[in-house]
Amino acid sequence: MTATEVLPASPAAGAAPAELRVAVLGVGLMGADHVARLTRRVSGARVAVVTDAATERADQVAAEVPGCRVVPDPLAAIADPDVDAVVIATPGRFHEEQVLACIERGIPVLCEKPLTMDAASSLQIVRAEDAHTARTGRRLVQVGFMRRFDPEYAALRELVASGGLGEPLLVHCAHRNPAVPPGVTTESIVNDSVVHEVDVARFLLGEEIAAVTVLTPRSTRHAAEALSDPLLVLLETTGGRLVDVECFVSTGLAYEVRTEVVGEDGSAVIGLPHGPVRQSAGPGGAVRGTAVTPGFRERFGLAYDVEVQRWVDAARRGDVDGPGAWDGYAAQAVCAAGVEALRTGRRTEVRMESRGGTPS
Template sequence: MTTTETQAGVLPAMAEVPAAELRVAVLGVGLMGADHVARLYSRTSGARVVAVSDAFEDKAASVAAEVPGCRVVADPLAAIADDEVDAVVVATPGQFHEQQVLACIEQGKPVLCEKPLTMDADSSLRLVRAEEEHAARTGRRLVQVGFMRRFDPEYAELKALIASGGIGEPLVVHCAHRNAGVHPHFTTEMMISDSVVHEVDVTRFLLDEEIAAVTVLRPRASRHAAAGRSDPLLVLLETTSGRVVDVECFVGTGVGYEVRTEVVGEDGSAMIGLDAGLVRTAGGSSGATRSTGIAPDFRQRFGRAYDIELQRWVDAARRGTVDGPGAWDGYAAQAVCAAGVEALRSGQRTEVRMEAR
């Protein structure tokens, strides 16, 4: 089964679907969680936020006060089990994801979990198996992972172009992932697990195959890099069919948020992330002019993707399906990142260790 085929579960016709709006609990209302609450309230149809939960109850109270009918539930597990909650968004720190997503599976409630699915491949695999057991009993999958780039219009257009054969078979992919800056405690290993993880999922999404090996190179560090941080990094991903993806990860450019992806095929190439839509070159093409605007951070660059992601998640949850990257995609990303961290430490090409599906 391909990675594309694993993105949606199928629910038997007799499954229960909420008759009215999907009642959502949002766990964790920091930067991402608060954004999701606002998005569900103001820009998403068919859903309403009925509960929020956060370790900082004053923050939760402040967010809840902005949404009519929303209440604070101090215990996130109680929020998941609440009879007035139909579905859950998990935006808590990663160390809490396994317990909370597992509780959603046990309660039979759809869950959109911000990446990472869990903090390591083994615990992510446990969630895969738990959902598989649930699906075997009910015919329904519940878990979606928040890899929002799959919903970005430019990535969707690039995916469609590849699928159409418009640039021939993809051979090489070039990626750049640049931040103006990150918090002082952002380590070199986090550049793999928190940043390059998106390119890992993009690779699997665009090429529809798994990643077999990772190599990490440390170019000369920027003078602006925090002490002990190797910034930038160059990460090489090898797919099972022999394609190669290079990722430049530079988290302290001081400039802005830039994410670019170029796919080079046998019959042409295509690039996104130039603030000019998809730019395609082929025989006889005169090229395109690049705009000069650079988004200040990820919320501006991928704001539309988040809107689409949440709307499609709500629509799918009300139908009893999953319409996006699932638990297996979360596990695969963690397995590749584990190999990436090992490659970073050893300086050696590292094969990805993944269980058979």
């Protein structure tokens, strides 16, 4: 798909309003990408309003979108009568207030992860949306776990669900970044990187995570001071399956994400390099290999496009078609256990409430 192609809307969206007017809150790296996506590659929606703490950046983004206005206050943007739905790409500490404002107004919202900064406030959003659903029959909140929309992950989920591998027993995950910005901490590796594998495990296996163990092997010399990198995280599911996650954010090489499911009757792996095998001469001699994506946008660009198109289609139907508030809460509960396991060096059970409000 080229940058100018528009994804087709789903047939079910045919009877929906002609156009969804979207406010994008936060137009940094992710928000600006979403503005471009909604403007150039997604059908059935347009960006009506943008907001950002950096006013000059918001002005620059709005100037490139016909009919787009800057509303400096994100809560005012949510309340704007010309806004039908909201994409939240602001820093995580603002998400709780902004998502709750969307629920109060009764408009769909796609919130980039994390849903909120902790499990307790994420659960508050679950309860607020549950109350809205009880009154209206509609759900409003989708969380931006885009890997669910990646064709490889979707195919792997279908293979597991169909029984094509027999009962799944183990999942092996590798999540590697070439580098991370200054200020990243070991705890934020759990909250910002491992969180994707947490959602992947729940998505592929269809069950919750019951306990977390975090191991800290010898750190790479490329890691910032006081950063423990890589991490090895072991997730235990409620069904007795094990998921191991190697998270290595300072490889200095490229962006690599791989997942393998091992079942009773076979195994399947995704995320292997594609393209031709290349041989070339390097400083240390001949090199043979394939190209590896340099960053997450190259690896998951199509997943983001599909995610936002399906969100638009569902929002126009009055529906949610993706990971919801409960998935955001579950991920935060698991990451909280992961941070505790990191601090204590011990296996830590995940503390979650059930959908009905009792501990599980």
